[in-house]
Amino acid sequence: MDFGFSEEQREVQALARQILSEQVTPEKLAAYDEYAAARFDEELWRQLLDAGLTNVALDESYGGMGFGFIELALVLEEAGRTIAPVPLVHHCVSAMMPLQQFAPEALKERVLPAAAAGSLLLTAALSETGNDNAAQPTAVVAAEHVEGVRLSGIKSAVPYAQEAGAILVAAQLDESVCVVLLETGAAGVSMSPVEYTTFEPHADVTLDNVLVPAANIVMREGGEAVMHWLVERTTAALCAHQLGAADYAMRTAASYTSEREQFGVPVATFQAVGHRMADCYIDIECLRLTTYQAVSLLGAGVDASTELDIAKIWAGDCGHRVSYATQHVHGGTGIDRDYPLWRYCLWLRHNEMALGGSSVHLAALGQRLAAGEGLFA
Amino acid sequence: MDIQFNAEQLALRDELRAYFAAMMTPELREECERDMGEGGGPLWREALRQMGKDGWIGVGWPEAWGGRGMSPLEQFIFVEEVMRAGYPFPFLTTESVGPILAEHGNEFIKREFVPKILAGEMLISIGYSEPGAGTDLASLKTSAVRDGDDWVINGQKMWTSLAHFCDYTWLACRTDPDAPKKHKGITMFLVPNSDPGWSCTPVTTLGGVRTNATFYDNIRVSDDYRVGELNSGWKLVTSQLNRERLSLINFGPSSLLFNEVVKWARTTALPKGGYVIDQPWVQQNLARCRADIECMKLIVYKQSWAMTEQTLDMADASAAKVFGSEAFIEVYRLLGEILGQSALRRDDEHGDALGRKIERLYRTSSIITFGGGTNEIQRDIISAAGLWMPRAAR
Ligand SMILES: Cc1cc2nc3c(=O)[nH]c(=O)nc-3n(C[C@H](O)[C@H](O)[C@H](O)COP(=O)(O)OP(=O)(O)OC[C@H]3O[C@@H](n4cnc5c(N)ncnc54)[C@H](O)[C@@H]3O)c2cc1C
Numbered sequence: 001m002d003f004g005f006s007e008e009q010r011e012v013q014a015l016a017r018q019i020l021s022e023q024v025t026p027e028k029l030a031a032y033d034e035y036a037a038a039r040f041d042e043e044l045w046r047q048l049l050d051a052g053l054t055n056v057a058l059d060e061s062y063g064g065m066g067f068g069f070i071e072l073a074l075v076l077e078e079a080g081r082t083i084a085p086v087p088l089v090h091h092c093v094s095a096m097m098p099l100q101q102f103a104p105e106a107l108k109e110r111v112l113p114a115a116a117a118g119s120l121l122l123t124a125a126l127s128e129t130g131n132d133n134a135a136q137p138t139a140v141v142a143a144e145h146v147e148g149v150r151l152s153g154i155k156s157a158v159p160y161a162q163e164a165g166a167i168l169v170a171a172q173l174d175e176s177v178c179v180v181l182l183e184t185g186a187a188g189v190s191m192s193p194v195e196y197t198t199f200e201p202h203a204d205v206t207l208d209n210v211l212v213p214a215a216n217i218v219m220r221e222g223g224e225a226v227m228h229w230l231v232e233r234t235t236a237a238l239c240a241h242q243l244g245a246a247d248y249a250m251r252t253a254a255s256y257t258s259e260r261e262q263f264g265v266p267v268a269t270f271q272a273v274g275h276r277m278a279d280c281y282i283d284i285e286c287l288r289l290t291t292y293q294a295v296s297l298l299g300a301g302v303d304a305s306t307e308l309d310i311a312k313i314w315a316g317d318c319g320h321r322v323s324y325a326t327q328h329v330h331g332g333t334g335i336d337r338d339y340p341l342w343r344y345c346l347w348l349r350h351n352e353m354a355l356g357g358s359s360v361h362l363a364a365l366g367q368r369l370a371a372g373e374g375l376f377a
Numbered sequence: 378m379d380i381q382f383n384a385e386q387l388a389l390r391d392e393l394r395a396y397f398a399a400m401m402t403p404e405l406r407e408e409c410e411r412d413m414g415e416g417g418g419p420l421w422r423e424a425l426r427q428m429g430k431d432g433w434i435g436v437g438w439p440e441a442w443g444g445r446g447m448s449p450l451e452q453f454i455f456v457e458e459v460m461r462a463g464y465p466f467p468f469l470t471t472e473s474v475g476p477i478l479a480e481h482g483n484e485f486i487k488r489e490f491v492p493k494i495l496a497g498e499m500l501i502s503i504g505y506s507e508p509g510a511g512t513d514l515a516s517l518k519t520s521a522v523r524d525g526d527d528w529v530i531n532g533q534k535m536w537t538s539l540a541h542f543c544d545y546t547w548l549a550c551r552t553d554p555d556a557p558k559k560h561k562g563i564t565m566f567l568v569p570n571s572d573p574g575w576s577c578t579p580v581t582t583l584g585g586v587r588t589n590a591t592f593y594d595n596i597r598v599s600d601d602y603r604v605g606e607l608n609s610g611w612k613l614v615t616s617q618l619n620r621e622r623l624s625l626i627n628f629g630p631s632s633l634l635f636n637e638v639v640k641w642a643r644t645t646a647l648p649k650g651g652y653v654i655d656q657p658w659v660q661q662n663l664a665r666c667r668a669d670i671e672c673m674k675l676i677v678y679k680q681s682w683a684m685t686e687q688t689l690d691m692a693d694a695s696a697a698k699v700f701g702s703e704a705f706i707e708v709y710r711l712l713g714e715i716l717g718q719s720a721l722r723r724d725d726e727h728g729d730a731l732g733r734k735i736e737r738l739y740r741t742s743s744i745i746t747f748g749g750g751t752n753e754i755q756r757d758i759i760s761a762a763g764l765w766m767p768r769a770a771r
Contacts, residue, residue, distance in 0.1 A: 274760035366660025376632035
């Protein structure tokens, strides 16, 4: 039992915190509000690439740092703390990690070094209209072809689709699921941007009989396993991001209420205010512990389905409560767009809902218990 | 980062689990049930002495004091297992007061009290609260006045649990009524419950658990019975409360109860077919409980780990207390809903004691939110120590 971080983990965390807290400012974030520009700070991205932080979980043979998921989660927590305008979750967790885990060696050698160096941006398509199960695609269908597979259909709201060079896509192939790395420049791929609550770039991706060459097939059959694996990691990544964002929102509210005076005293001295903040502190501690637990189990490659559901339930509940509590104790300032809190509220909401809100994960956990799994040891 | 027990920790858990399984005979279990989980009966005492002989008292005390020198994490495993077994272990004597006596007691106390505590032959009740001093404990009035070599003690304590079968009371007394700060005029004493000036009347609570009002009428003790420096008792009181907090939130019994309710719901048929657990709301309740108890587990593990590493954060300790106490109450409610009407029965409808257990837990749980340092004060500590928020003067 060890709740501490190793020397390397502390170094990764400190480096991420330093770069992100110096580079991400409310002024810079304002540039992306209302989609005035694509929410992608390429200069910051370059710095993260150069520092190796996008590649912490990538093997050294592909140009990575050779650490694991825990180290990457610590970077994501810092990204959440600053709500950094970079595609860390999508590129690193939803795409690079499953490619490294499942792709044929030749494909890995072709794309991972490029992704690590920053010449190829990756993302993954996890949603379809009316279908929240990324592991069982129904809207995109694949057909066998002598040179590979042909894909048709629509993936909805793919993050950074227009910025990315390739997208991890799952398609229904006969009775099974096929997972491919789709190059965004392929003939028959078209995109139309959609607007998200966070102003993060997303696009619906329409595939019109797109030929994906055999060399880009990650798994021709049984790709459910790939998608399940990557959804688990992405869910944990959202929890880590949520942890950073919630912690920042809480600390902002604590300092604001310590300064703001009414009735001649700081509003923090009203017990009702202090206690609401104490409840945020407890919620965030629960999110922290459940997230680290899920991340460390996933990092060790052991089954973490129960622990992950629990972490995401906290990410949802904690995100919701911390968002409203921090807004509330700020009074009007909390929602004033000249003050930085409001953008955090958007992200707390995003991370709460993405890949399933609390009720979805409670239901999944409940079903597992009903099947006699997930009891206490 | 590795949130799992290592091999030695698992071995300790298994050893304890087997030990307590053998110790908890049906007769002892029945006696403990009868005594409302408070202990005090003859079989309970016998078991305690046996634990003393087997070296299971004072597991966390340094070896130099006659303990086992276990780390907080190992102690925590001990606490979990003894509570899981359902034995009302006298933590207040052995884990809260005992180590203070071993550390701060004079030679007389180290000789006369400490070995008996480790042998399971000395039980001590805690006399802090008074009718007028609850959360604001430092306003206590029970007085100790110097008379030659002796002290003369007068006053009344409230909620002195277990006092009716304990040998001594660990008593907080005012020794300087004029101290500029009220917590600077308090001194700790050990007072014999057998003294003719000592008396107690029972106070029965909602849960059926007995506690006591205790009265101190001109009780005379020599200076040997004073513990710690004159007028510096407050430090001892607060360090005891901190120790107490660790044994307050344990998840062992809740995780066991949870598993039992899941099993019950999976095997109990509904009149119209299917099982209790097939109902979505039941699954929802169970999932909620599972998530809450998991957090409880992680919070206490982390706390024990931090104590082992000597990095325990004050705000985190308070967060554990608030979360744990409130989550318990919610968990019992949600599990009770699943059992339905049988959670209202004081007898044993299903023969598995489940409904009865929850019926009683409903009645005995409220103390955890205000006892051991009320949650309001804990939240004050969290916002001040964890978030650096200023606090109103009290
Ligand atoms: C079954 C049982 C066993 C006990 N055993 C023992 C024992 O063995 N020895 C012993 O010494 N004591 C014991 N106690 C006493 C226990 O520690 C007290 O009940 C506790 O300290 C609270 O004090 P009180 O009951 O006087 O409530 P009060 O202090 O009067 O509190 C009433 C309410 O006011 C709130 N409140 C008080 N101050 C504040 C504040 N500053 N800010 C916000 N809210 C506040 C409290 O949270 C509470 O909700 C026991 C109590 C019970 C019920």
